[in-house]
Amino acid sequence: MAKAKRDVVPGKLEIKGIPLPELEAMFIEVGERKFRAQQVYDALYINRVDDLQSVQVLPLAFREKLAEMFRTESVTLNTVQDSEDGTKKFLFDLEDKRSVESVLIPSEMIEEDGHARRRTLCISTQVGCNLGCIFCATATLKLGRNLSSGEIVDQFLQAQKHSPKPLTNIVFMGMGEPMNNYDAVFQATQIFTDQRTKMIAPRRITLSTAGVIPGIVRMADEKQIIKLAVSLHATTQEVREQLMPIAKKYQLKDLIESIEYYYRKTRKSVTYEYILFNGLNDSLDDVRRLAKLARRMPTKVNVIPFHDIGFTHPEGLAAELQPATPEKFQWFIKKLRDEGVKVFVRSSSGEDIDAACGQLALSREN
Ligand code: SF4
Incomplete structure (x- = not known):
């Protein structure tokens, strides 16, 4: 399957809709550990959180980085x-x-x-x-x-x-x-x-x-x-x-x-x-x-x-x-x-x- 376009609307990237392997690759590219992708993925689709800032298992600095890069609501x-x-x-x-x-x-x-x-x-x-x-x-x-x-x-x-x-x-x-x-x-x-x-x-x-x-x-x-x-x-x-x-x-x-x-x-x-x-x-x-x-x-x-x-x-x-x-x-x-x-x-x-x-x-x- 080809990668879907990520920048449909200019501005911050959407974090929803990114398959796990692609999310892992994105995180590694910005210097984060691969397992963080799994934590974010589970928070979005298993725990269904609206705001990643509320996910305590993620370090505060990482949550801030997420907020700079992505928007959670699509x-x-x-x-x-x-x-x-x-x-x-x-x-x-x-x-x-x-x-x-x-x-x-x-x-x-x-x-x-x-x-x-x-x-x-x-x-x-x-x-x-x-x-x-x-x-x-x-x-x-x-x-x-x-x-x-x-x-x-x-x-x-x-x-x-x-x-x-x-x-x-x-x-x-x-x-x-x-x-x-x-x-x-x-x-x-x-x-x-x-x-x-x-x-x-x-x-x-x-x-x-x-x-x-x-x-x-x-x-x-x-x-x-x-x-x-x-x-x-x-x-x-x-x-x-x-x-x-x-x-x-x-x-x-x-x-x-x-x-x-x-x-x-x-x-x-x-x-x-x-x-x-x-x-x-x-x-x-x-x-x-x-x-x-x-x-x-x-x-x-x-x-x-x-x-x-x-x-x-x-x-x-x-x-x-x-x-x-x-x-x-x-x-x-x-x-x-x-x-x-x-x-x-x-x-x-x-x-x-x-x-x-x-x-x-x-x-x-x-
Ligand atoms: S949305 Fe309407 S126009 Fe488009 S394929 Fe479906 S029925 Fe046809």
Whole structure:
């Protein structure tokens, strides 16, 4: 894995998001002992301290040196919105006055102690996005910049403070295309899945891509395997191109081949994301084509209701997009299941707080 860029924002370096071997090398370079890196790393990710000055095990002079070189906080909480269904949406400020958001989604399944069985954090990987999917609020923000690995890790650490129980899953499905910020995303993943930090098991991390083929191939070849989700949203090249301009560059046929490569290398089942749009991708032919694709290897299909993005003043086809009716939605799921496909319905978690990606950051921009 290549080193992620460390000076995303000018000023002091972020100490979060630096893998242990790199931190050790940095400390040795400034004349410190190698084991100090381990102490700092444990303080950040095992003890989860906000301020390294409070870590008594570190000598005072070293703490002062750390304060001169690094900043501990990579993202600062601006707002938390609580939904009636338990979903929480966080708006985080970045050092350069930009904003990103994360969404904490509790599973509907409740344990005996009254808490949700799973608590999934949907993390952003870029400020805005330049892929221009026509159904997406984030797309209207354009691309501000890539997030650093520290900003990615810190979304998790800050959100954890607002959850009564440990977060159990991560999805890279917030603002941005994770494959277009590959090195930072995988450095953050290295920290999340580290045996020492025990933050999240690799099988509980999912990266969702709009279909960036080189990233899928690279991910399949990684030593640390995380799960892959692909935003499919259409079963033909023609409709996919209309919805997602990236499909012109990475054609459906080649995309499926790259997903098959991922499966052959990892033996991990793949998730297809499928937003259902009225009259566009919800026909019986779509059911059959989707089922045919899904049966090529172990997969599941997440069928997702469309969140309205009318507030972004879309034009052309984007302005005509409508959610499938509830009856059509149920019909589509039943037909897919009849075809033997493993189907899940992604609920409209946090609908009352606009939990679809990009909406909170966008309302702040305007
Ligand atoms: S759906 Fe994802 S990839 Fe497409 S524009 Fe939105 S953030 Fe980017």
